[in-house]
Each structure stands twice: as structure tokens, then as C-alpha cells.
Amino acid sequence: MDLRALGHSPEEFERELLSNLYYQRGTTIESASRRDVYEALAVTVRDRLAARRARTAAAHYQANPRWVYYLSAEYMLGRQLWQNLLYTGTEDLARSVRADFDEIAELDVEPGLGNGGLGRLAACLLDSLATLDVPAVGYGIRYDLGIFRQTFVDGAQVELPDDWAFEGNPWEFRAPDDREVVGFYGTVFPTDGPTRRRRWEPAETVLGEPSHMLVPGYGTATVNIVRLWRARAARGSFDLTRFARGEYADAVQEVVRSENISKVLYPDDSTESGRELRLKQQYFLVSCSLRDIIRRFRLRNSDWGVFADKTTIQLNDTHPVLAIPELIRILVDEYELDWDRAWDITRRTFGYTCHTLLPEALETWPVAMLGRLLPRHLEIIYAINEDFLRELEQRYPGDADRVRHMSLIQEEPERRIRMAHLAVVGAHAVNGVAELHSRLLAETTLRDFAELWPAKFHNVTNGITPRRFLRIANPSLSDLITEALGSESWLTDLEQLKGLEPFADDPGFRERWRQIKRHNKTRLGTDPDALTDVIIKRFHEYKRQMLKLLHVITMYQRIRDGVTQPPRTVVFSGKAAPGYWAAKEVIRLINAVAGVVNADPLVAPYLTVLFPPDYNVTLAELIIPAADLSEQISLAGKEASGTGNMKLTLNGALTIGTLDGANIEIRDRVGAENFFLFGLDAAQAAELQHGNYQPRGYYERDAELHGAIDAIATGAFSRGDTGAFAGLLATLLGRDDYLTLADYRSYVDTQDLVNKAWLDPDEWSRMSVLNTARSGFFSADRTVTEYCQRIWHTDPVSVP
Ligand code: 26W
Numbered sequence: 001m002d003l004r005a006l007g008h009s010p011e012e013f014e015r016e017l018l019s020n021l022y023y024q025r026g027t028t029i030e031s032a033s034r035r036d037v038y039e040a041l042a043v044t045v046r047d048r049l050a051a052r053r054a055r056t057a058a059a060h061y062q063a064n065p066r067w068v069y070y071l072s073a074e075y076m077l078g079r080q081l082w083q084n085l086l087y088t089g090t091e092d093l094a095r096s097v098r099a100d101f102d103e104i105a106e107l108d109v110e111p112g113l114g115n116g117g118l119g120r121l122a123a124c125l126l127d128s129l130a131t132l133d134v135p136a137v138g139y140g141i142r143y144d145l146g147i148f149r150q151t152f153v154d155g156a157q158v159e160l161p162d163d164w165a166f167e168g169n170p171w172e173f174r175a176p177d178d179r180e181v182v183g184f185y186g187t188v189f190p191t192d193g194p195t196r197r198r199r200w201e202p203a204e205t206v207l208g209e210p211s212h213m214l215v216p217g218y219g220t221a222t223v224n225i226v227r228l229w230r231a232r233a234a235r236g237s238f239d240l241t242r243f244a245r246g247e248y249a250d251a252v253q254e255v256v257r258s259e260n261i262s263k264v265l266y267p268d269d270s271t272e273s274g275r276e277l278r279l280k281q282q283y284f285l286v287s288c289s290l291r292d293i294i295r296r297f298r299l300r301n302s303d304w305g306v307f308a309d310k311t312t313i314q315l316n317d318t319h320p321v322l323a324i325p326e327l328i329r330i331l332v333d334e335y336e337l338d339w340d341r342a343w344d345i346t347r348r349t350f351g352y353t354c355h356t357l358l359p360e361a362l363e364t365w366p367v368a369m370l371g372r373l374l375p376r377h378l379e380i381i382y383a384i385n386e387d388f389l390r391e392l393e394q395r396y397p398g399d400a401d402r403v404r405h406m407s408l409i410q411e412e413p414e415r416r417i418r419m420a421h422l423a424v425v426g427a428h429a430v431n432g433v434a435e436l437h438s439r440l441l442a443e444t445t446l447r448d449f450a451e452l453w454p455a456k457f458h459n460v461t462n463g464i465t466p467r468r469f470l471r472i473a474n475p476s477l478s479d480l481i482t483e484a485l486g487s488e489s490w491l492t493d494l495e496q497l498k499g500l501e502p503f504a505d506d507p508g509f510r511e512r513w514r515q516i517k518r519h520n521k522t523r524l525g526t527d528p529d530a531l532t533d534v535i536i537k538r539f540h541e542y543k544r545q546m547l548k549l550l551h552v553i554t555m556y557q558r559i560r561d562g563v564t565q566p567p568r569t570v571v572f573s574g575k576a577a578p579g580y581w582a583a584k585e586v587i588r589l590i591n592a593v594a595g596v597v598n599a600d601p602l603v604a605p606y607l608t609v610l611f612p613p614d615y616n617v618t619l620a621e622l623i624i625p626a627a628d629l630s631e632q633i634s635l636a637g638k639e640a641s642g643t644g645n646m647k648l649t650l651n652g653a654l655t656i657g658t659l660d661g662a663n664i665e666i667r668d669r670v671g672a673e674n675f676f677l678f679g680l681d682a683a684q685a686a687e688l689q690h691g692n693y694q695p696r697g698y699y700e701r702d703a704e705l706h707g708a709i710d711a712i713a714t715g716a717f718s719r720g721d722t723g724a725f726a727g728l729l730a731t732l733l734g735r736d737d738y739l740t741l742a743d744y745r746s747y748v749d750t751q752d753l754v755n756k757a758w759l760d761p762d763e764w765s766r767m768s769v770l771n772t773a774r775s776g777f778f779s780a781d782r783t784v785t786e787y788c789q790r791i792w793h794t795d796p797v798s799v800p
Contacts, residue, residue, distance in 0.1 A: 006048050013093040016044045034100070035167065038107040041094060042081060042170035048088040049214045052799070053223040059799040060135045064300045066309060066794045068129060068136040068787075069293055071323060072122040072316035073285060074114030074265070075140045075226060077213065078617035080171040081108035082472050087216040110618050111164050111213075112146030113228070115269035115577075116538040117643055118355050120617065121433075121780075122316055124643070127465040128784040130217035130224045131492060133796035139289035141281060142172075142211060142228035145264040150575050150614045155591030159267070159578050172228075174211040178295075179232070180288045182206050184280065188376045196339040196383055197332050200376035206258040207232040208288035218467045219492050221799040229288040231261035268577045269538050270361045276369055283374060286323040290330060304337060308348035312792045315352045315427065318363045318419035324350060324426035325380040333376070339383070351791045352423040352430050353460075355640050357440055358542070364416040367409065381417060385409060388425050395452065406448045424449045424456070429791045431458040434641035434662040436682060458790055461665055462641040463783030466494050468617075469647045474625035476516045477651065481772075484509065495776035500769055510765040517652065517768075520625040521569075527608065530567040531758050534648070535631035536615060536623055539576035539583035542638035546586050546732065547740045548572070548631055551748055552593060552609055553708040559603045566758050569608045571623060573615040585728040587611075592717040592724070620644070625651050628764075629754060632657035633747065635738040637682030639663075646778035652768040654757075656750060658743070662778070670774045674767040676757075678750035679743040688739060695736035698744065705744050709733070 007013060020040040021027055027036050082105065085091040095101045114120065122138065129136040148159035183202025191197045209232045212225040233255040243251035261284050266273050293311060301310060315321055324346060331342035356362070371378040385408040392403050408425065410416045424430050424446060432438030438459030442450035450457045471478045471491055482488050484503050490496040503509040518528035526532055535548045552570055559565065572590050576583035594609035612619060630648035632639075632655050639661035649655060649666055656676040657663040667675040680688065699706055709729065711717065718724030732740065757764055776782075788794050 006051065008093075010093055010096045013044065013090065014097040016047070017041060017097060020044050020047075034104055035107055037098065038104045039168075039170050041098070041104060042084075042108075045081070045084045045088055045090055045094070046171065046214070048090065049084060049216050049223050052216065052221050053214055053225070055221060056223045056799045059797060061300070063135070063797045064310070065135045065797050066792075067293075067296070067311055068134055068792050068794055069289070069311065069313045070122060070125065070129075070136065070138045070316065071286065071289055071313060071320035072119070072138065072140050073282065073319035074119030074316075075111075075122050075126075075138065075228075076114035076116075076119035076617050077111050077123045077226070078120075078468060078621070079108045079110050080213070081105055083468060084171075084214075084216065086467065086472060087218055107167075109164050109167070109169070110616055111169070112162055112616055113140065113143055113265060115147060115265070115267060115575075117641070118269075118317060121355075121462055121643055124463065124465045124468075124780040125784055125787075126215045126224065126226055127218070127467060128463070128780040130215045130222045131220060131465075131467075132781060132784055132788070133217060133220055133222045133798055134784065134788060134794055135797050136224050137293075138215065138224075138226035139285065139292070140226060140228045141262050141265075141285050142230040143262055143265040144230070147265055147575065147616070148267055148578065152587075152591055152611075152613055155595070156588045157576055157578075157584050161264075172211045172213050174209070175227075176209055178210050178292060180208040180229075180291045181234075182208050182231075182284050182287045184283070184373055186375065188379060191333075193336065194338060197336065198376060198379065199333065200329070205234060206261060206284070207234055208284060210288070210292065222797075227289070227292065229262065229285060231259050231263075231284060233258035267575075268579070270356065270358055270540055271577070271580070272361070272363045274366075276373060279365055279369065279373060282319055283322050283326070283377075286320050286326050289320075290323055290326050294330065304331070304335065304341070304345060308345050311349055312794065313350050314787070314792070315350060315423060317353065317355045318423050321352070321419045321423045321426070322374070322377060324422060325377040325384070328380050328384075329376055343384075343387075346426060347428050350423075350427040351787075352427040353433065354420065354423075354430065354437075354441060354446075355433055357437065357445060357638060357640060359445075362445070363419040364410055365419065367415040367417060370417055378417075381408060381422065384422070384425060392452075402448055406452075420446070421449075424453075428456065429458055430456050431460045431791065432640065433460065433462045434665065435459050435461060436637070436659070436664055437640040437661060440637060440682065460783060460786045460790070461662055461778075462643050462646070463778050463780035464643050464646045464650070465780045466491055466650060468621070469624065470650055473621035474516075474520065474651055476519055477513075477625065477772075480509075480512055480516060492781065494779035494781065497773050497776045500773035504766045504769040504773065507762065510762055510769065513652065513769055514761060514765050517626070517628065524622055524626040526569045526571070526610065526626060527567060530569040530608065531628050531754075532569050532571065532626050533629040533631065534571040534573075534623055534627040534653070535633070536571065536573045536620060537642075537644050539574050539580070539587060541582055541586075542738045543634050544738055544740055544743075545572060545574070545590070547633050547743060547747055549586065549590055549593060550705065550708045550740070550744060551751055552597065552607070553711055554704050554748055555607055556593075556597050556600075556603055557704070557707050557711065559606045560600075565606050565755050567606055567608075568755075569610060571627075572609070572611045573613075573619060573623065575615060582728065582731060585725065589712065589717065589725050589728060596717050620647070624648055624653075627651065627653040628758070628768075629653060630655045630657070632660070632663045633679075633743075634658060634660050635740075635743070636660040636680055636685045638738065646775065649771050650775045650778065652772045654754075654764070654767055654771060656747075656754060665777070666775070669777055670771045674770050674774075676750050676754055678746040680739065680746075685739055688742060689737075693736070693739065693742065695739075695741040696733050698741040699733055702745055704748065705741065 146162040186203035215224040237254040630653040658679040659681040
């Protein structure tokens with residue numbers, strides 16, 4: 001039932017745009033600012049999605065289906081305008097009515113509500129869920145301040161607050177009627193019910209107010225939503241008496257305290273902050289979301305017995321794992337189900353995806369802190385652990401060690417809750433995000449659990465949406481692919497890219513392929529003739545941006561020694577967690593080296609180093625189509641999957657990488673001959689790491705490595721200041737936890753193979769076409785299909 005027929009002609013589109021200028025912005029075309037036009041355009045496009053959303057909601061209500069609920073503390077949604085223009089087929093219409101369309105589109109802001117891989121994966125999976133017509137809702141937090149803006153001062157990273165919605169956000173709908181009340185602190189009282197039923201009286205409450213953004217499917221009518229919660233102070237929290245007494249700060253203290261909960265995203269992507277506010281954020285997210293899920297369930301169902309049949313909740317890492325004790329609390333304390341029934345429903349409802357292998361990234365919370373903030377949840381976790389340990393004692397009588405290892409409670413040195421253990425015990429399915437990662441999880445980090453419950457452990461290799469990362473980011477290459485394949489259906493069936501294989505042998509096609517890559521380099525502002533070598537991801541020692549830098553210095557020294565090479569542009573981009581000293585030192589050193597290299601006329605024809613600041617989804621969409629070489633050089637066994645590797649392969653970049661994460665599956669599918677492999681594999685790396693690895697030995701034995709490190713040490717990149725990077729060099733020569741020096745020689749030699757290959761542009765393009773042609777597997781549609789078949793057991797619902 002379309003309330004208002006939305007036309008498809010330029011005239012009708014312009015009429016809608018004008019009426020939105022009048023009625024939404026209260027202005028006329030003559031006096032409208034560029035922002036007025038942007039907002040009116042956004043509403044014009046949004047209306048079309050809203051119409052489809054209405055039909056989707058009606059169809060879903062009708063179908064009373066099994067729902068997928070994705071709980072994530074982070075979403076990297078990217079800019080919405082281009083996506084929504086593509087998904088409503090109104091791009092040309094918009095372009096036809098506004099000559100300054102591109103300038104207007106620049107006003108579209110990216111909601112940076114995430115740190116990196118985990119947050120962007122969540123967005124790709126939501127896009128595929130809608131495209132596959134799966135009824136789903138993403139739940140998250142609407143942080144007022146997203147991931148910090150990165151600028152450089154004297155080459156050092158400086159963080160600035162990201163007030164992304166300062167000008168408002170035309171893509172969201174507030175839903176104040178669906179506010180929820182969330183409690184903290186307080187006391188737990190016994191009840192006269194069964195022993196495990198209690199009554200919790202929070203000492204503090206805050207309101208959770210949702211706003212949702214539309215998540216359209218591509219090539220289908222389905223429009224799902226992502227619901228983001230913001231904290232609001234309860235009405236009347238402003239203390240007038242104190243205000244009257246001039247105690248202004250105290251007067252608003254309550255308001256500030258409440259609204260602080262969704263104020264800012266924690267910028268850590270691998271080490272836990274341990275901050276109580278972070279724990280408050282996690283509970284705020286799960287409490288609001290579970291209440292909303294239960295409200296939606298009870299709209300169509302009254303029997304708790306079918307809750308787990310109608311509801312599957314995926315936990316995006318351990319950040320939302322408090323949802324497990326929270327569901328128990330609601331079922332037992334509020335709906336008075338008995339414990340065992342509530343536990344059975346809970347286990348059948350939750351799935352848990354682990355995104356890391358780094359011990360420091362596995363969250364644990366102090367028992368004391370959790371007991372203070374969430375006293376009832378601590379009790380429930382104790383009860384879950386009590387039953388679990390009893391099961392272990394029966395299964396492994398007398399094996400105290402195993403019991404201590406597997407317990408939800410870490411006893412030494414401080415009593416802490418192991419959130420990953422809670423997730424595994426409370427979920428019916430656990431998965432890693434690439435084959436190697438899932439295998440290492442089952443063989444190391446979660447080995448005891450995998451031995452106890454082998455059927456619970458799965459692998460679902462990550463994926464990316466080809467809509468944003470090829471069709472939107474690289475329209476010229478998409479057009480060539482569509483022309484070659486004869487239709488755009490590859491966009492929803494990426495394996496069809498296989499049809500490009502024969503074109504790899506077509507010189508004319510290869511030439512057009514090369515021209516498009518050149519065009520994308522010009523668009524990026526880099527030299528179209530140069531090999532564009534990119535390493536774009538968060539800064540972390542295990543991702544080894546330092547190894548790329550040592551190669552840059554080696555190339556620099558070789559060129560200065562008269563050894564020429566094909567021109568190369570090295571592009572670094574990425575943020576470091578503000579508290580991560582070593583990562584920030586690497587950023588500072590890269591900018592120092594870039595300053596010297598780019599200023600050296602001898603070197604300029606052969607090597608340029610760029611470091612565009614403030615890496616995010618929008619910058620990725622600009623850099624990825626221009627890349628020739630994709631750097632995936634993490635220490636084997638450390639990168640859970642990687643998704644940038646998939647985006648670059650899809651856009652025809654060749655990968656130089658280790659046997660780590662999804663690199664392995666990329667190499668298996670594109671062919672070892674179309675991939676530049678180097679370095680230790682995971683087993684060799686683990687052995688060396690646990691053996692007595694002497695990084696200094698590699699420095700002494702390898703002249704080029706020696707030369708590169710000495711250049712840093714002698715101040716070649718710091719105006720002779722030998723101490724400038726002494727700390728960083730000390731860790732590299734002293735510890736080198738991620739075996740950067742051990743892999744240096746293999747890496748540099750493989751880079752020489754890259755240079756050789758680049759000298760034959762035709763052969764390079766052939767390999768590039770084959771990389772794209774064989775990357776169909778890495779579509780998030782395949783990933784979501786696997787989750788639906790193996791973990792969520794959901795079926796699509798078609799929307800008329
Ligand atoms: C507690 C702080 C914290 C915050 C975020 C710890 C860990 C995280 C994330 C799990 C880190 C993350 O983004 N992991 C990345 O997830 C991607 C999606 O699965 C993978 O492709 C990357 O390999 C993995 O590093």
C-alpha cells in the first residue's frame with residue numbers, strides 16, 4: 001500500500017525534491033543552501049526506502065518468521081547517500097536534477113561507530129541479510145562521538161572528537177515510544193519463589209532511546225533496520241534546586257552521568273580498556289536490545305517455548321555477552337520461568353563469533369566491578385558456573401587443572417569473569433572467522449571447550465559486500481565487468497565473476513582493465529604509472545606495518561646506491577588506539593621517513609610514500625580501486641581473518657602476504673601463481689616465538705636489514721636526532737614479539753619478485769583479472785548464507 005506514488009521520471013523526482021525543500025527545510029530553491037539541498041535530497045531518497053520498509057514490516061509481521069538479531073558494540077556503516085541512491089535506482093535521477101550533485105554528495109557524513117574489521121563486518125553482514133531477504137535487526141549503540149578523527153602534528157597522531165551528527169543525520173528515524181529503562185547498581189533480594197529467583201532493585205536507572213537506520217537489500221524489496229540506542233536521562237533529572245543555588249554542574253550532573261553512557265566509542269581494537277563505563281555501555285546495549293527483542297516476540301507469540309524457534313541472537317565477539325545472563329534474569333526473575341527452562345531457551349538462542357586470537361583482546365571483567373554494577377548478573381554467572389563445573393567434574397573426575405582452566409571465573413591474580421568462556425558455555429554455536437582462525441581457536445585458545453563440545457564449533461569465513469566495495473567504490477570497473485558478463489546479476493551472485501577468466505587472456509580486455517586502474521589512481525591523486533602498494537588497516541604490531549616500513553627504507557637505500565626499480569607509490573593509512581604507544585611510534589616514524597624520501601630528488605622518480613590521515617570506510621572506497629599490490633603481512637596465526645584483503649582482491653590487486661587468516665583461502669582460490677607468498681607459517685612462527693628467538697641475530701646477519709635499522713638509529717629520518725626512535729628500535733631489536741626481523745629477508749626477496757612481475761604489465765593484468773574473477777567466495781552473501789544454513793537456521797521471507 002504505497003501512500004504516495006514516488007515517480008521515476010526526472011520531473012517527478014525534481015518535484016519531490018522541491019517539495020521536500022519546501023516542507024522539510026522550509027526554504028525555496030532560490031534561497032536553499034547546499035545543506036538544504038542535501039537534506040532534501042536525502043529525504044527524497046529515504047522516502048523510497050521508507051515505502052519499502054513499510055511493506056517489509058508488514059510482510060514480516062504477517063510471516064511471524066524466525067528472526068536474526070545481530071548484537072554488536074560497533075558498526076562501520078559508511079556513507080549512506082550513494083548506497084541508497086544505488087539501492088533505489090535514483091542515482092541518475094539525482095544527478096540529472098542537480099549539476100552540483102557531487103558537491104552536495106560531499107555533505108554526506110560517515111557514521112564512524114566502530115574501530116575496524118569487526119564493525120565493518122557487521123555492516124557487510126546486515127547488507128547481505130537484507131539482500132537475501134532474511135528478517136533481521138542489527139542492534140548497536142548510537143555513540144554521540146564515533147571513532148576519533150586522526151590528524152598529524154609533526155608526524156604524530158593526534159586524536160580529535162568525531163562529532164559525526166553535529167549537523168544532524170537525515171538517515172535515521174528516532175523511535176521515542178520504544179524507550180527502555182536500564183538499571184545499574186542496587187541490591188538483590190530473595191523471593192519466595194524457587195531459590196534461583198531473585199528480585200533486583202537497581203539504584204540507578206537510565207533511559208535507552210532507539211533510533212534506527214534503514215538497511216536496504218540490493219535488487220530486492222526488503223528493507224531491514226539497524227537499531228541504535230542512545231542513553232537519555234530520565235525525565236526531570238535536571239536538579240532545579242541545585243541550579244537555583246548556583247550549583248550548575250551538580251544540577252546537570254545526573255543528566256550528564258546518564259547520557260555519558262552512549263557519549264563516545266572506545267577506540268581500542270585489541271586491548272580491553274577495563275573501564276567501568278565500557279561495561280556500562282555493554283550492559284546498556286544488551287538490556288535495551290533484549291527488551292526490544294522480547295517486546296517484538298510477544299507481539300506475535302505468547303508461548304516462551306517457541307522463543308528460541310523464533311529468535312536467534314548472534315553475539316559479535318564478547319562485547320555483548322552479558323546478553324546471556326540478562327536473558328536468564330528476565331526469564332527467571334520477571335517472567336518467572338524456572339531456571340532449567342530459561343537456561344535451555346537461552347542456550348538455544350545465542351550464537352557467538354570470536355574475532356581475535358590475541359590473549360589481550362579476550363575480555364575479562366573484575367568480579368568486584370561486575371558485582372557492584374550488576375549484582376544480579378554476577379549471581380547468575382556464578383549459578384551458570386556452578387552447573388558448568390559440576391558437569392566438568394562428572395566428565396573429567398579429579399581433573400582440577402582442567403576445571404580451573406575452563407571456569408568462567410579466573411581466580412588468580414585477581415578474580416575476573418572470562419567473557420569468552422561465558423559466551424561458549426551460554427551459546428549453542430561458536431565460530432571463528434576464517435579456516436585457520438577457527439582451527440587455532442579449537443586447538444589453542446578454546447581447546448578444552450572444543451574437546452568437550454566439538455559439535456558447537458564452526459568456521460564461517462568472513463565476507464564483504466560487493467555492492468559497496470566494487471559497484472559503488474569502483475563504478476568504471478563494475479561497468480566493464482557487467483559489459484563482459486552481459487548483466488549485473490554478478491552483484492547478487494558473485495561467483496559469476498568466474499565468467500571473467502577467459503577475458504584474462506584477451507589483450508584488449510586487459511588493456512581496458514589497466515586503463516581503469518590508472519583512472520582510479522588519478523582519482524586518488526597518485527602517479528598512474530607507478531605500482532600502487534597499499535597497507536590500509538588499524539595499526540597494530542601483529543599487522544607489521546613496521547615490516548613494510550623497513551622495506552621502504554631498504555628500497556630508499558638501494559635507489560640511493562644506484563639500484564633503480566619500477567616506480568612505486570607506497571600508501572600507508574590507518575589509526576592507532578590512543579593509548580597504544582608502539583603503534584603511535586610506528587606512525588610517527590612512517591611520516592618521518594616519508595618526509596625524507598619524498599623530498600629526495602634522487603629517489604622521487606622511483607619511490608613515493610603517502611600517509612593519508614583519518615582512514616575510514618570512505619577513504620577505503622577511494623584507495624582500494626587504485627591499488628595494485630595488497631599488503632597482508634601480519635605474523636601468521638595472528639590476524640583472525642582480515643577483510644581488507646578480500647576488498648583489494650575483488651578490485652584486482654595482487655596480494656603479498658603470509659599464510660594467515662583469510663589470506664590462505666584467497667591464495668587457494670585465486671591460485672598460488674597469482675599470489676606473492678612469503679614468511680613463516682603459523683606453526684613455524686609459534687615455534688620460533690616459543691623458542692629463544694634472538695631478533696638481534698637477524699639484524700647482524702642481514703646487511704640490508706642492518707642498514708635500514710641503522711639509518712633510523714643514526715637519525716637519518718629525524719634530522720640527526722639519534723634518540724628520536726630509540727624506544728621503538730629497542731623493542732624491535734630486544735623483543736620483536738611479532739618476528740618482523742625474522743620475516744624481513746623472505747619479504748624483501750618476494751618484493752623483488754613483485755617488481756619483476758610488474759615489469760610485464762600484460763602478465764600483471766592477467767593475474768589481476770584472475771584475482772577478481774576468483775574472489776566470488778568472499779561475498780558476504782556467501783558468508784550470511786553459511787550462517788543461515790549452519791548456525792541461524794533461518795529462511796528468507798519475500799516482500800511483495
Ligand atoms: C576489548 C577491546 C577490543 C575491541 C575490538 C578487542 C577486540 C576487538 C575486535 C574483535 C577487533 C577486531 O576488529 N577484530 C578483527 O575482526 C575482523 C572481522 O572478523 C577480522 O577480519 C580481523 O582479522 C580481526 O582483527
